[in-house]
Amino acid sequence: MRCPSCGYLESKVVDSRAADDGASIRRRRECLACGARFTTYERLAEHPILVIKTDGSSEVFDREKLMRGLLIACAKRPITPEKIDALIASIEAELRNAQRTEIKSKDLGDMVLARLAGLDEVAYIRFASVYKDFQSVEEFSRALGELG
Numbered sequence: 001m002r003c004p005s006c007g008y009l010e011s012k013v014v015d016s017r018a019a020d021d022g023a024s025i026r027r028r029r030e031c032l033a034c035g036a037r038f039t040t041y042e043r044l045a046e047h048p049i050l051v052i053k054t055d056g057s058s059e060v061f062d063r064e065k066l067m068r069g070l071l072i073a074c075a076k077r078p079i080t081p082e083k084i085d086a087l088i089a090s091i092e093a094e095l096r097n098a099q100r101t102e103i104k105s106k107d108l109g110d111m112v113l114a115r116l117a118g119l120d121e122v123a124y125i126r127f128a129s130v131y132k133d134f135q136s137v138e139e140f141s142r143a144l145g146e147l148g
């Protein structure tokens, strides 16, 4: 979403609301470079799910990107690409069923971790160490403890 004032590509969403009887979403955005505010209309079919990062910026949910992250986490583990594909599909289905149009990156990470926990402990820890924003050593220990 390019800023109309300066052309910068990253902006944060200030406000989102349904428009056209829910067929599209009107978003107020603020450019991260110059602070200019602008409005975008996004068709739901074209922009399925936005991932909101911790700094407030956002990006469209990218299945391929998540796949790459998972392939790295699952490297040399007994997890087939088909299983990873099914994992991502189940996340997409859950988001669609809940009619989510956006999700915090941390919540998305948690959804991945909840599924990895049942698949492979090593992949879980690898993914957690990369994607989960651990606030403290204690939190990391607690996450390890959750593995049982």
Ligand SMILES: [Zn+2]
Pocket: 003, 004, 005, 006, 007, 008, 031, 032, 033, 034, 035, 036
């Ligand atoms: Zn700008």
